[in-house]
């Protein structure tokens with residue numbers, strides 16, 4: 001699938017697929033009869049522009065808001081390019097405040113990785129997305145509109161519910177649910193915590209988050225760095241993770257018992273990905289006890 005071209009998801013939703021080369025997340029435009037809201041700003045002005053320029057060919061209703069799912073660089077470095085009022089959870093604003101005025105040079109990034117306030121994966125991707133001179137284009141800005149628990153945007157016949165869900169990946173994570181089309185934009189909410197020496201999921205946190213996510217009753221699920229998924233695909237993948245989280249709790253963090261139970265339950269030899277996710281849950285279990 002061509003990751004550089006805008007795709008239509010439904011009558012009211014267009015999106016630009018994720019691009020793993022420089023960790024670009026999915027960007028989306030949701031339109032009602034009156035206005036359009038953009039989901040996530042992109043990881044650079046160039047990323048934002050590539051979506052913005054293509055959108056001009058669709059004759060959408062006026063773009064009026066930009067919604068940010070969480071504070072991570074790949075979702076916000078394109079903010080200024082949109083020149084739109086931005087709405088985000090209040091914790092997202094607080095996190096973005098910490099990014100303003102930071103030095104994004106190679107030396108400063110390397111120093112932050114060494115001191116543990118940045119991680120190597122993000123530093124490497126920032127260097128790749130912003131080679132040399134382009135680094136000056138990094139200019140985080142703050143959202144003008146914030147909400148605590150939830151907010152609603154009426155686009156004209158199409159309603160977007162913004163709901164804070166938190167989670168280990170980013171405590172400020174908020175999702176966007178398009179009520180009439182039952183499409184749920186998850187951002188990275190279901191990802192593991194990454195700003196840590198080892199990636200992790202606290203099993204209890206993950207299980208609570210899953211319950212919250214499932215309560216929307218969505219038909220289509222969009223995680224920022226994956227392809228859109230139907231309810232069936234999503235439930236299949238998430239059920240396996242639910243079992244892993246539960247097995248880690250049931251076996252009180254005993255790796256061998258967990259892997260034995262999981263390979264029996266999944267009826268296959270565990271893949272590298274399976275083992276990685278189990279390790280994240282084990283790490284989260286240990287952290288939570290500590």
Ligand SMILES: [Zn+2]
Pocket residue numbers: 070072169170188
């Ligand atoms: Zn993220």
